[in-house]
Amino acid sequence: MHVGVAWFLGVSAVLFGIGLYGVFTRRSPIILLLSVEIMLNGSNLALISVARYWGEQSGQVFALVVMAVAASEVVVGLGLVVAMARRRADLDVDSLTGLRN
Amino acid sequence: MSDIPIPISFSAIAPEIVLLATASVILVVGVFLPGELARRLSAAASVIALGAAAAVSATQFEDTARYAFDHTLRIDAFGQGGRMLIFVSGLLAVCVAFGMRDLRERGVEYHALLLAACAGMSLLAVANSFVTTFVALELFSICLYVLVAIETDDLLSLEGGLKYLIVGSVGAAFLLYGAALAYGATGALEFDRMRAALSHGDPHGVLLMAGIAFVLVGLGFKANAAPFHMWTPDAYEGAPTPVTAFMSAATKAVALVIALRVLVTAFPRQSDVWEIGLAGIIFACFIAGNLGALRQSNVKRLLAYSTVAHSGFLLTAVAAHSALGGRALLYYLTIYAAMNVGAFAIVAMREREIGRPAEIRDFAGWGYRRPFVSIAMVVFMLSLAGFPPTGGFLGKLYIWSAAVANGQTYLAIAGAIATVVGLVYYLRVPFALFDRDAAVPAAARPANFPLDAGVTVVTAVVVLGFGIIPSPLIDLARTASSSLFG
Incomplete structure (x- = not known):
């Protein structure tokens, strides 16, 4: 059975949408970081499927690069979360209102 | 097997090599030295590295463009101009930070991260492929997330850093998804090859349109353009002021440089569509920036909303997508970087005197105690507001003439209205500085900040x-702009 590239792009769009929905609705910074990861992985799926479609390698290499970059981003994000948790126990972005007019 | 040509050009990435090597050395050597010595040495090393990087870019500031690393970089005067702007902003950020007591303990980290951020931005200024764009963007963004949160004892700094990280990552994800869709439509990731693939056939495919929209959104996050600006005031307020100064000048410059490069190199045939998208973003910037700034009493937040409104002006130059627009963009970016770094440096001075975030009322009567610095602040505010004979006035004029020449008079009119509204909040600062009724603030303990x-x-x-004499800068901007459009 042949599955066209459009299906892969559809799944990648769904993943991206799930991640975006999570960013807008969830409150815990850790879940927010997770949601961003889902968005990036949706993009990765799109890159890989398109690379396959064009018979090209650069998209695949790009996906590998994205994984490395995403990992370093999460490292910094988790570092900040840990630093905040040390100062105060609850982790909820709605309570992060020190910076408001 | 033996004759695969590897297109490596060290001269193309010489500034990045210098900066990243210095950053690594600083981090390693800093461990073995006592704190104060390490901080001073790392500051000196950073100044030398940034100066060297700027000098290298200046020597490569040529009319001719060349590709490096198999079309992933395009070394041209436009990119070199952007690079020099970034390096000088970084240099000034080192100078502003030098006297900051709060940053003393983390001086080594501050300088290393600043250099790495400059390297990322510098790479982004000459990027010619979505791979380089994404990597360079993330390189400088991750450094900035840490720089914003570098005062880990300060909850506001951490909060600003975390918010910036999450929103910035969403922006990067948008850019990446847009790149993937555009890759799907063209089969190439390099900007010039994308254009070649799009030179025939339907210029308005669904995949491509979605890709361009996502890329615009992603770059909008980085350029703090509305409606993707919500992180800006929090990150600007939470960050140590020298970092804010650097972010406002360099991040903005590089985001707009890459936006113009992507749009005119990869998608020139789709300009009718992205012009409309940019116009929407520009209107949103004017509205959100001005309305936000009107309600602020904290000077850093005021300037943060002012950068949102200024994204509208700068994007007007991008939307014009002409050699004239490119020239206006580079001219105004230079002026913009100067006035923002200057204004934030003065905010940093006042913050150090009072030991807390500066409100506008903290500047009341300050002009009578520190007249020279205050006059400089008045110059920056008048320039931000767009009064002659400052560069801010001429820059806006250049941008509007580019917009009118491209048939976008409505953008120039919107910009003029935004400028008038801007007077209301920009002029509050000069009026406070030379407020006759205010008590002149007492002299602060260490009143001497020579570097600031x-x-x-x-x-x-x-x-x-x-x-007053714009021609030298305009000539440079003309060379740079024609290397992109020529």
Whole structure:
């Protein structure tokens, strides 16, 4: 059975949408970081499927690069979360209102 | 097997090599030295590295463009101009930070991260492929997330950093998804090859349109353009002021440079569509920036909303997508960087005197105690507001003439209205500084900030000098712009 590239792009769009929905609705910074990861992985799926479609390698290499970059981003994000948790126990972005007019 | 040509050009990435090597050395050597010595040495090393990087870019500032690393970089005068702007902003950020007590313990980390951020931005200024764009963007963004949160004892700094990280990552994800869709439509990731693939056939495929929209959104996040600006005031307020100064000048510059490069190199045939998208973003910037700034009492938040409104002006130059627009963009970016770094340097001075975030009322009567610095602040505010004879006035004029020449008079009119509204909040600062009724603030403990004062003098001279005699800067901008459009 042949599955066209459009299906892969559809799944990648769904993943991206799930991640975006999570960013807008969830409150815990850790879940927010997770949601961003889902968005990036949706993009990765799109890159890989398109690379396959064009018979090209650069998209695949790009996906590998994205994984490395995403990992370093999460490292910094988790570092900040840990630093905040040390100062105060609850982790909820709605309570992060020190910076408001 | 043996004859695969590897297109490596070290001269193309010489500034990045210098900066990243210095950053690594600073981090390693800093461990073995006592704190204060390490901080001073790392500051000196950073100044030398940034100066060297700027000098290398200046020597490569040529009319001719060349590709490096198999079309992933395009070394041209436009990119070199952007690079020099970034390096000088970084240099000034080192000078502004030098006297900051809060940053002393983390001096080594501050300088290393600043250099790495400059390297990322510098790479982004010459990027010619979505791979380089994404990697360079993330390189400088991750450094900035840490720089914003570098005062880990300060909850506000951490909060600003975390918010910036999450929103910035969403922006990067948008850019990446847009790149993937555009890759799907063209089969190439390099901008010039994308254009070649799009040179025939339907220029308005669904996949491509979605890709361009996502890329615009992603770059909008980085350029703090509305409606993707919500992180800006929090990150700007939470960050140590020298970091804010650097972010406002360099991040903005590089985001707009890459936006113009992507749009005119990869998608010139789709300009009718992205012009409309940009116009929407520009209107949103004017509205959100001005309305936000009107309600602020904290000076850093005021300037943060002012950068949102200024994204509208700068994107007007991008939307014009002509050699004239490119020239106006580079001219105004230079002036913009100078006035923002100068203004934030003065905010940093006042913050150090009072030991807490500066409100507008904290500047009341300050002009009578520190007249020279205050006059510089008045220059920056007048320039931000767009008064002649400052560079801010001429820059806006250049941008509007580019917009009118491209048939986008409505953008120029919107910009003029936004400028008038801007007077209301920009002029609050000069009025506070020379408020006759206010008690003149008492002299602060250490009243001497020679490096800061130097930064404000240099930036004020740039803002006023290029406002009165614009031709040297315009000539440079013309060379740079024609290397992109020529």
